[in-house]
Amino acid sequence: xxxxxxxxxxxxxxxxxxxxxxxxxxxxxxxxxxxxxxxxxxxxxxxxxxxxxxxxxxxxxxxxxxxxxxxxxxxxxxxxxxxxxxxxxxxxxxxxxxxxxxxxxxxxxxxxxxxxxxxxxxxxxxxxxxxxxxxxxxxxxxxxxxxxxxxxxxxxxxxxxxxxxxxxxxxxxxxxxxxxxxxxxxxxxxxxxxxxxxxxxxxxxxxxxxxxxxxxxxxxxxxxxxxxxxxxxxxxxxxxxxxxxxxxxxxxxxxxxxxxxxxxxxxxxxxxxxxxxxxxxxxxxxxxxxxxxxxxxxxxxxxxxxxxxxxxxxxxxxxxxxxxxxxxxxxxxxxxxxxxxxxxxxxxxxxxxxxxxxxxxxxxxxxxxxxxxxxxxxxxxxxxxxxxxxxxxx
Amino acid sequence: xxxxxxxxxxxxxxxxxxxxxxxxxxxxxxxxxxxxxxxxxxxxxxxxxxxxxxxxxxxxxxxxxxxxxxxxxxxxxxxxxxxxxxxxxxxxxxxxxxxxxxxxxxxxxxxxxxxxxxxxxxxxxxxxxxxxxxxxxxxxxxxxxxxxxxxxxxxxxxxxxxxxxxxxxxxxxxxxxxxxxxxxxxxxxxxxxxxxxxxxxxxxxxxxxxxxxxxxxxxxxxxxxxxxxxxxxxxxxxxxxxxxxxxxxxxxxxxxxxxxxxxxxxxxxxxxxxxxxxxxxxxxxxxxxxxxxxxxxxxxxxxxxxxxxxxxxxxxxxxxxxxxxxxxxxxxxxxxxxxxxxxxxxxxxxxxxxxxxxxxxxxxxxxxxxxxxxxxxxxxxxxxxxxxxxxxxx
Numbered sequence: 001x002x003x004x005x006x007x008x009x010x011x012x013x014x015x016x017x018x019x020x021x022x023x024x025x026x027x028x029x030x031x032x033x034x035x036x037x038x039x040x041x042x043x044x045x046x047x048x049x050x051x052x053x054x055x056x057x058x059x060x061x062x063x064x065x066x067x068x069x070x071x072x073x074x075x076x077x078x079x080x081x082x083x084x085x086x087x088x089x090x091x092x093x094x095x096x097x098x099x100x101x102x103x104x105x106x107x108x109x110x111x112x113x114x115x116x117x118x119x120x121x122x123x124x125x126x127x128x129x130x131x132x133x134x135x136x137x138x139x140x141x142x143x144x145x146x147x148x149x150x151x152x153x154x155x156x157x158x159x160x161x162x163x164x165x166x167x168x169x170x171x172x173x174x175x176x177x178x179x180x181x182x183x184x185x186x187x188x189x190x191x192x193x194x195x196x197x198x199x200x201x202x203x204x205x206x207x208x209x210x211x212x213x214x215x216x217x218x219x220x221x222x223x224x225x226x227x228x229x230x231x232x233x234x235x236x237x238x239x240x241x242x243x244x245x246x247x248x249x250x251x252x253x254x255x256x257x258x259x260x261x262x263x264x265x266x267x268x269x270x271x272x273x274x275x276x277x278x279x280x281x282x283x284x285x286x287x288x289x290x291x292x293x294x295x296x297x298x299x300x301x302x303x304x305x306x307x308x309x310x311x312x313x314x315x316x317x318x319x320x321x322x323x324x325x326x327x328x329x330x331x332x333x334x335x336x337x338x339x340x341x342x343x344x345x346x347x348x349x350x351x352x353x354x355x356x357x358x359x360x361x362x363x364x365x366x367x368x369x370x371x372x373x374x375x376x377x378x379x380x381x382x383x384x385x386x387x388x389x390x391x392x393x394x
Numbered sequence: 395x396x397x398x399x400x401x402x403x404x405x406x407x408x409x410x411x412x413x414x415x416x417x418x419x420x421x422x423x424x425x426x427x428x429x430x431x432x433x434x435x436x437x438x439x440x441x442x443x444x445x446x447x448x449x450x451x452x453x454x455x456x457x458x459x460x461x462x463x464x465x466x467x468x469x470x471x472x473x474x475x476x477x478x479x480x481x482x483x484x485x486x487x488x489x490x491x492x493x494x495x496x497x498x499x500x501x502x503x504x505x506x507x508x509x510x511x512x513x514x515x516x517x518x519x520x521x522x523x524x525x526x527x528x529x530x531x532x533x534x535x536x537x538x539x540x541x542x543x544x545x546x547x548x549x550x551x552x553x554x555x556x557x558x559x560x561x562x563x564x565x566x567x568x569x570x571x572x573x574x575x576x577x578x579x580x581x582x583x584x585x586x587x588x589x590x591x592x593x594x595x596x597x598x599x600x601x602x603x604x605x606x607x608x609x610x611x612x613x614x615x616x617x618x619x620x621x622x623x624x625x626x627x628x629x630x631x632x633x634x635x636x637x638x639x640x641x642x643x644x645x646x647x648x649x650x651x652x653x654x655x656x657x658x659x660x661x662x663x664x665x666x667x668x669x670x671x672x673x674x675x676x677x678x679x680x681x682x683x684x685x686x687x688x689x690x691x692x693x694x695x696x697x698x699x700x701x702x703x704x705x706x707x708x709x710x711x712x713x714x715x716x717x718x719x720x721x722x723x724x725x726x727x728x729x730x731x732x733x734x735x736x737x738x739x740x741x742x743x744x745x746x747x748x749x750x751x752x753x754x755x756x757x758x759x760x761x762x763x764x765x766x767x768x769x770x771x772x773x774x775x776x777x778x779x780x781x782x783x784x785x786x787x788x
Contacts, residue, residue, distance in 0.1 A: 044733075045718045046707030074705045076718060076734045109702025110735040219706055294688075298781035310504025311468045315438030315613055323438045324470060339438075340470045342506040381775045387692035 001152045001165045003131035006030030007186045010128035011140030015114075015120040017069040024118070025066040026093060026125040028182070033228045035061035035068040035102070036197035038204045040221035047074030047083045048103040049220060055099045059193025061099035061226055062100035063090050064127075064184060066141050068169070069107040073219040078112045083117075089119035093126050103391065104182050104222045106169060107143055137346030138167040141182055144386065145169050147260055151254035154177055155189070155247035157240050158232035162189040164244075166251040170259040183208060183255050185225040189244060191237045198238075199245055200225050206254035210284070210374045211260045223252075260375045265382025269358045270300060275371040282319050283372035285362065289313045292374035301378035303354035307335045310363065325366035333357065395548045395559045397525035397581045398624030400424030405534025408515040410507075411463040413540075418512070419460040419534035420519040421578070427622045428491035429455035429496070429704075432592035433597045434615035440467030441477045442454035442497040444640045445612060446599060449493045453587025455698070456494035457484050460535050461512055463481055465502040467613040472506045476513075486521050497577050498616045500563060501537055532561040535576055537786035538780065539563050539656050545648035549583070549641035551634050554627035556583040558641050562649040564656070564760065577602060577649050580620040583627045583638060592632075593639055594619050601646035604678070604768045605654045619740040621744060654769045659776025663752045664694060669765040676713050677766035683768035692708035697748035699741065701729045702759065725753065 009027040017023040037056050065086055073078045083103055091098040120159045128136075138148035138245040149168045154161050168183035191199070204223060225248075231236075236244070244362035261269050273277050277283035290296055310328055314321060328336035331353040333346045353359070401423055408418040431450050433443050459480055466473045475496055485492040522530075531543035542561040548555050560627055562577035567650035585593070598617055619642075623629075630638070657662050668683045671677035687707040693700035704722055708715060725747040727740045747753070 007738070021536050042706070042709030042710050043715050044705045044720075071702075074730070074733055074735065076732065084478055109705060110730075112734075117560075185726065197534065198613060217538075219709055295781055298778050301778070302782035303783065307467060308465075310614055311438045311503055312436070315434075315436030318435050321437050323468065326438075336468070336504075338470065339468055341468065381689070382780050383429060384692050384695070384773060384775050384778065387689055388696040 001134040001150055002163055004186050004188045004228065005230035006033065006188060008129040009133050009137045010130065011133060011136035011138070012125050012128050012355065014124055015020040016117065016121065018103035022142070023069050024121055025137045026090070026129065027064040027353055028129060029061055029186070029226050030228050030230060031062065033061045033226050034059055034191055034193040034196050035138060035224060036045065036193055036200045037222065038200065038223040040219060042219050044074065044219055045076060046071050046105060046220040047079040048072055048105045049222065051083055051087070052099070052105055052222065055102070058099055060100055061102055062094055062096040064102040064104070064224065064226070065090050065122070066104045066182065068141050068143050069112055070105060070111055071107050071109045071220050072105040074110040075112045075117070078115070081115045082113045082117065084118035084153070085115055086122070089122040093122060093213050093252070102224055104220065105301055106141065106182055106220055122245055134165060134167065141167070141169040142171065144230055144264060148242060149255055149258040149262070151251045153250045154245035155244040156394065157173055157189055157236050158233040158246055160231050162187055162231045162244065162252050164247050167170070168255040170261060173205070179293050182210050182220070183223045185248070186252060187227050188230040188231040190226050190231055190233055191227045191241070192235060196227055197244050199241055199248065201288060203245070203249045203252050207249065208255040208348050210372070211376065246263045251281050251345045257375060260377050264386045265380045266377030267301060267351060267357070268378045268381055269372060270376045270378065271358070272363065272376070273371065273373045274363045274365065276366045276368060277370040277372070280370045280372050282369050284374065285317050285319060287374035289317045290361065290363070291374045294379055296381035297376065300359060301380045302349050302355065303371040305330065305335060305354070307341055314363065321365055322367065327364040328365065329362040330354065332340055371381070395544055395685050396505050396557055398559055398580050398622065399624035400427065400556050400649055401580045402523040402525055403527050403531045404519050404524065405527060405530035405532070406519050406522050408518055409509065410461055410515065416530070416536070417461055418515055418519045419531045420484070420516070420523065421458040421580070423455055423529065423580070423621050424624060425456065427620050428453055428454045428587040428590050429620050430587055430594045430620040431616065432594065432697065434613060436613050438613055441469060441473040441497060442466055442499045443616065443631040444476055445481070445497055447617065449496070452493055454494055455496055456488055456490040456620065457583055457621070458496040459484050459516070460497070460498045460576065462537050462631065463679060464499060464507055464534050465501050465614050466499040467506040469506045472509070475509045476507045476511065478714050479509055479513040479515070483516040485518060489717040496618055498614065500535065500614050503613060515728055528559060528561065535561070535563040537563065538658060540611045541656060543649055543652040543656070545640035546646045547644045549638040549765060551583055551625070551638055552627040554625050554637065556581055558645050560621045560645040560649050560719050561675045562653060564653040567573060576614070577617045577646070578644060579642070581621050582625040583621050584623040584625055584627055585621045585635070586629060589630070589632060590619060590621055593635055597643045597646050601643065601650040603680040604766070605650045617738055653771055654771050657771035658780045659715065659774040659778070660771030661690065661751070661774055662696060663773045664755065664769060664772065665753065665763065665769045666755045666757065666770070667767045668757045668759065670760045670762060671764040671766070672762040674766050677715060677764050678768065679711050680708050681768035682768050683711045684755065684757070685768045688773055691770065691773035694748065695774045697745050699724065699729060699744055700733065700747070704755070706712060708757065715759055721758040721760065723756040723769065724748070
């Protein structure tokens with residue numbers, strides 16, 4: 001990923017993780033940076049979520065500090081002290097308002113860190129700042145992720161080409177109806193915070209909020225988008241953001257799909273495209289019901305045409321569908337027509353298609369014109385094994 | 395189980411299942427039998443559900459015919475014809491109103507049977523009727539169940555002792571917010587259908603609707619309760635049903651727990667008791683969120699104290715809880731106090747307790763006096779393996 005003017009970042013192994021793996025990330029953004037974000041809707045949020053929720057309405061940012069390995073969730077007053085000391089340490093070293101310092105933490109839920117544990121490591125990570133350390137930063141926020149996640153796009157605003165870089169982490173405890181896992185997006189575009197937030201919201205809905213690994217919503221889900229305003233164009237109007245919107249959507253889509261592909265134990269990416277719905281919300285809800293169904297996900301892990309399970313998952317939403325109108329296709333091959341299994345479906349071709357790493361399911365409700373896509377992964381013994389071994393985490 | 399005056403039943407291997415296992419059950423009940431029931435809320439219900447939904451308001455019954463192996467769901471007009479022929483065959487042999495013939499089917503979703511396939515087997519199962527064939531009947535409705543499920547209680551109405559016998563099936567595609575899997579309850583008590591339905595509803599809520607195996611709601615869930623009225627007491631008033639209510643609740647509770655204990659791949663029964671809630675609905679919703687969480691269920695399968703995952707599951711409901719007030723205990727041992735993990739929790743004792751086959755989790759929200767219990771099972775590799783192999787079923 002290319003540098004973005006105004007953004008410096010670092011990811012280091014600071015010794016917070018007993019394993020010695022990278023665990024601390026710092027990004028600084030130039031004065032005047034606008035920020036927008038979406039945070040978990042969990043009613044048991046982590047301390048960093050409470051902090052970000054407080055400061056986000058200000059719309060300005062100077063830094064982002066993220067630790068992995070400990071979520072600082074369900075940690076009460078002691079956790080709040082850890083957070084405050086971390087914020088203060090960053091504000092001190094940058095000589096900025098503490099309310100411009102964003103914090104995220106991911107890892108075990110409920111373990112209380114020593115008050116200074118993160119704060120005392122801030123000078124070391126600050127020392128390592130550079131304009132090019134995108135991969136280091138993405139590495140430092142990993143927990144059970146098997147690879148570091150990043151995505152980049154260019155967009156044109158007026159006559160100026162701006163850059164959008166994003167990094168993310170996430171592999172388990174991934175479910176929509178929330179912010180999402182951690183994703184941090186940086187751009188040099190000149191956009192006011194309120195407008196940035198407006199642009200971001202529907203994109204989050206269609207990307208991070210349309211993925212699921214296990215239906216379990218984290219206490220720490222965070223998406224933050226920083227616009228340094230270092231590009232040369234005048235402040236963007238809504239109308240000028242057409243291409244920026246496209247590019248931001250691409251970055252979010254790419255990061256969201258990387259999270260699902262890295263779903264714990266996953267062997268395939270499953271796209272469920274619900275069309276012909278009365279409303280987009282119906283399509284979204286039905287898509288998620290299929291995507292989260294254990295029976296659908298176990299069947300697909302072993303390339304089994306379990307179309308009856310799709311009908312079950314559609315039905316369990318309780319939404320007013322008309323079963324006799326429903327068509328289902330797998331990879332474009334029709335399997336259900338008017339609510340009936342096709343006796344002459346291309347079984348061999350479909351079963352072969354189901355062996356691929358990426359599967360598209362299309363559900364046509366024939367009730368209207370709304371549609372929505374969601375992405376999930378299959379459910380394998382791997383998920384069970386991974387989650388047997390750890391005590392708890394976000 | 396003891397006979398119930400007015401009830402004859404049979405379960406046979408009629409050849410519907412290729413495996414040659416028992417697959418057809420018939421019960422006849424004497425003229426004047428009252429019936430109440432709760433059916434799936436799936437919006438893609440099976441043909442038998444549509445039929446039962448139509449006739450249930452009449453409140454009278456003469457027979458119940460159940461086949462296993464094929465759900466007659468998502469089968470359209472052909473499936474409706476199979477159903478009609480089955481109803482007619484039973485009505486003909488009993489010389490009764492077809493609208494007094496109840497039907498349930500469980501098994502593969504979407505496979506269309508030959509129109510006469512069930513109807514032509516009715517004489518054989520009718521031939522086998524007896525007052526004692528409770529086990530045969532429970533056997534004939536099994537699909538992936540590893541054991542036949544039954545439960546019996548006596549109750550006193552006025553001066554008369556009545557009997558309540560119930561049988562059930564279910565092991566996967568079990569989730570609440572619906573009717574439930576198949577459960578059929580018979581009693582000789584004299585109760586009007588409307589009163590029977592009123593007694594049944596809250597019991598279903600607290601038993602069958604408070605269990606979950608995989609969060610996947612079947613297209614075919616059915617609970618029917620038949621009261622033959624053959625006991626000697628005069629028609630019961632609401633006030634006289636105190637002991638009957640208790641006994642019916644016991645039977646439903648017992649059957650519901652047998653279903654969870656037989657959950658696909660399950661090694662333990664998990665009771666989640668949410669107390670101190672603002673409303674019973676909150677307690678129910680939070681209980682289910684914990685019970686359905688893949689992360690909670692995988693942790694418990696390997697005796698891991700994953701209390702952070704409970705906080706996650708409580709939080710993901712989005713309900714207005716106060717995290718700093720939440721207490722959690724496992725088997726009576728406190729693990730969370732005021733939203734914090736206890737540093738001195740009895741780790742060794744708790745981990746040992748988690749190895750038992752039955753685990754009780756207590757969540758105290760400290761927000762009110764409402765409470766609710768839900769029952770679920772752990773999630774193991776066994777669930778994945780069982781569900782890899784089959785195409786689809788209810």
